[in-house]
Amino acid sequence: MRMSELSATTGTPVPTLKFYLREGLLPAGERTSPNQSQYDETHVARVRLVRALLDVGGLTVAQASAVVSALDDDSVPLSTTFGIAQRAVTQPAPPATSEANGAARIAELCASRDWAVYPNNPGLTMAARVIDTYSALGVDVITEAALERYAQAADLVAAADLEAVASAHDEAQMTNVVVVGTVLGDALFAGLRRIAQEAESFRRFPLPEGTPAPGDLTDHKDC
Amino acid sequence: MRMSELSATTGTPVPTLKFYLREGLLPAGERTSPNQSQYDETHVARVRLVRALLDVGGLTVAQASAVVSALDDDSVPLSTTFGIAQRAVTQPAPPATSEANGAARIAELCASRDWAVYPNNPGLTMAARVIDTYSALGVDVITEAALERYAQAADLVAAADLEAVASAHDEAQMTNVVVVGTVLGDALFAGLRRIAQEAESFRRFPLPEGTPAPGDLTDHKDC
Known part of the structure; x- marks a missing residue:
C-alpha cells in the first residue's frame, strides 16, 4: 500500500x-x-x-524509539527483555543524597519478599528515590505498612503480567507482550488507582452536607 | 534569605x-x-x-504548575483535592473508536468492586483506553482475571494512600499528602512493579544454562 x-x-x-x-x-x-x-x-x-x-503510554519520542529498537532486536533472550523494556521507559532517577535511606529500605523489602533481581533493575533506584523524596519534603507517609501494601500490589500485578507473557502464542508475541505491557501496564494501573482512590476517599471523608454524592445524580452515573 | x-x-x-x-x-x-x-x-x-x-514524578513544567496551583487554592475541599491533583497529572486520553469496549469493561469492573466515582474521574478514560489499545494492537492479554488482579492491587494501594492522608496532622498537610502522593505514588508503584516483574520472570522463565543468576554473583547482590 x-x-x-x-x-x-x-x-x-x-x-x-x-x-x-x-x-x-x-x-x-x-x-x-x-x-x-x-x-x-x-x-x-x-x-x-x-x-x-x-x-x-505517554512516552517521549526518544523513549518510544528505544522500545521499538528492543522489539526489533532478535538477539535478546526473553528473560532479559523485561529489563530492556523497563530501562527504555524509565527515566533516570536523580542521585541519592547522603542522608537518604530509601535504597536501604528497598533492599530490606526485596529481602523480605524474596525478590531476587540484578542490581541494575531500574525499579530499585526509582522506588528508593521516591522514598527519599517524601523524606526531603517532610511528608513521612511511607510507613512500613504502606510500603508493604504497595509491594503486595506490585506482586499481584507482576503475576498478572507474567501470566500474560506465558499465554502468548510464540516468542515474537511474547516479546511484544513484554514491551507493550511494561508501558501500558503502568497506565492501566495508574488509571485504576485514580478510580480506587476517589471511591475510597468518599468512604473515608464524607462530602459536605448538601453536596451531590457520586451515585445520587442522574447526570453522574455510578462510574 | x-x-x-x-x-x-x-x-x-x-x-x-x-x-x-x-x-x-x-x-x-x-x-x-x-x-x-x-x-x-x-x-x-x-x-x-x-x-x-x-x-x-517526571511531570512536565505545565503539569507541575497545575499541581502547585491546586496546592495553593485553599477554597478546595479535601474530598475533591484528589480529583484536582489527578486531573493535573493525567494526560488527556485519545477518544475511543466505535468498536472499543474498554469503557464498558471498566464500568463493569467499577460496579463489581463497588467503586462509586464521578464520571469525570480521569482514571476511567485512562484505564479504558489502555484496554482499547491492547485490542487495537492485537495483544489480547487483559483477561478478566488479569483485570481483576490489577483492580485488587489498585484497592490495596488506594487504601494505603488514604491511610496516609488520614494520618496527616492538619488540613494543609493532608492536601500536601494528596497532591504529592498522587504523583509520587505512581512512581513508587512503577518502581516496585519493575522489581516484582523481574523477580517473577526469573521464577517462570529460567535463564539459559550458564547465565549467572541474580543471586549467584558477588558483584550482583540480591537486590
Missing part, C-alpha cells in the same frame, strides 16, 4: 507518518519509484504500536 | 530558580531593593516540592 493508504488505515496523518520515518520509529517502505514507497501490514502494526506508546 | 542562599540550601542553581519564578512554580520573594528579594522557609519547601514533581 502507499503512504496515503497507510495513513487512512491507521487514522494517522501523512505528516505524522513522515515524522515517524525520520525519527526511526517506522522502518522505511520498499521504494518503487524515486517518490514512492510501498508499505505492508507490518507497517500498519508498527504505526499502531508507536501511537499506543506515545498517546496512551 | 537571598536567592544565593535559597540556591545553596536547596542545591538548585540560581538560573533554575529564576526559571521557576518566571513559570509561576515559585512565588516571588519579598522585594527589599530594586535588585534583591528575600526568601523564607516556604520558598525552600516549594523548591523541594517542584524538584520532586519534575525530577522524581
